[in-house]
Amino acid sequence: SAVISQKPSRDICQRGTSLTIQCQVDSQVTMMFWYRQQPGQSLTLIATANQGSEATYESGFVIDKFPISRPNLTFSTLTVSNMSPEDSSIYLCSVGASGVSYNEQFFGPGTRLTVL
Amino acid sequence: GQNIDQPTEMTATEGAIVQINCTYQTSGFNGLFWYQQHAGEAPTFLSYNVLDGLEEKGRFSSFLSRSKGYSYLLLKELQMKDSASYLCAVVDSNYQLIWGAGTKLIIKP
Numbered sequence: 001s002a003v004i005s006q007k008p009s010r011d012i013c014q015r016g017t018s019l020t021i022q023c024q025v026d027s028q029v030t031m032m033f034w035y036r037q038q039p040g041q042s043l044t045l046i047a048t049a050n051q052g053s054e055a056t057y058e059s060g061f062v063i064d065k066f067p068i069s070r071p072n073l074t075f076s077t078l079t080v081s082n083m084s085p086e087d088s089s090i091y092l093c094s095v096g097a098s099g100v101s102y103n104e105q106f107f108g109p110g111t112r113l114t115v116l
Numbered sequence: 117g118q119n120i121d122q123p124t125e126m127t128a129t130e131g132a133i134v135q136i137n138c139t140y141q142t143s144g145f146n147g148l149f150w151y152q153q154h155a156g157e158a159p160t161f162l163s164y165n166v167l168d169g170l171e172e173k174g175r176f177s178s179f180l181s182r183s184k185g186y187s188y189l190l191l192k193e194l195q196m197k198d199s200a201s202y203l204c205a206v207v208d209s210n211y212q213l214i215w216g217a218g219t220k221l222i223i224k225p
Contacts, residue, residue, distance in 0.1 A: 108158060
């Protein structure tokens with residue numbers, strides 16, 4: 001198993017600003033995943049963060065809007081840029097058992113973002 | 117396209133049994149997960165099925181029929197703490213996880 005922490009746990013931001021969310025894992029993992037979960041909705045994968053290479057973004061998500069850093073094997077950040085109220089959501093990071101997405105995933109507690 | 121269907125909401129009584137269904141149409145199949153998510157918390161793993169049949173784990177069981185594109189999660193001896201959303205997720209042929217919208221389960225005394 002993996003223990004994952006996220007900062008901040010919640011934030012209220014103004015339109016047009018940016019917020020960086022941090023994700024820390026207690027063990028070294030190759031891939032980390034960033035999800036968005038809007039109220040009452042399912043999880044939507046934003047991107048896969050690989051250490052030492054560019055993140056891989058899913059359809060509908062672009063690097064300019066959601067830049068990701070992955071400086072080492074235990075840490076990643078997701079920035080939500082130029083925010084609008086539509087970005088209000090819960091953002092979750094996760095890792096997969098054995099480092100792959102299709103195994104059991106362990107999730108961080110999430111960051112609840114409200115954009116005014 | 118890829119699609120996973122689950123009921124939006126279900127209500128059950130403490131001590132009873134409830135079955136939450138999940139049907140899927142995906143490009144290939146490499147396994148199906150069930151996760152539990154309490155309000156305001158992260159999802160936690162409940163079960164994984166890749167072969168047909170029933171997997172039992174305490175009060176929770178998960179069933180899979182690949183030919184029917186169907187799974188269910190069975191919760192027995194319901195407790196108030198079982199009130200949560202239950203998410204079904206399928207691994208497709210590209211080993212991508214496709215998530216259902218989740219079923220909100222409300223337990224009444």
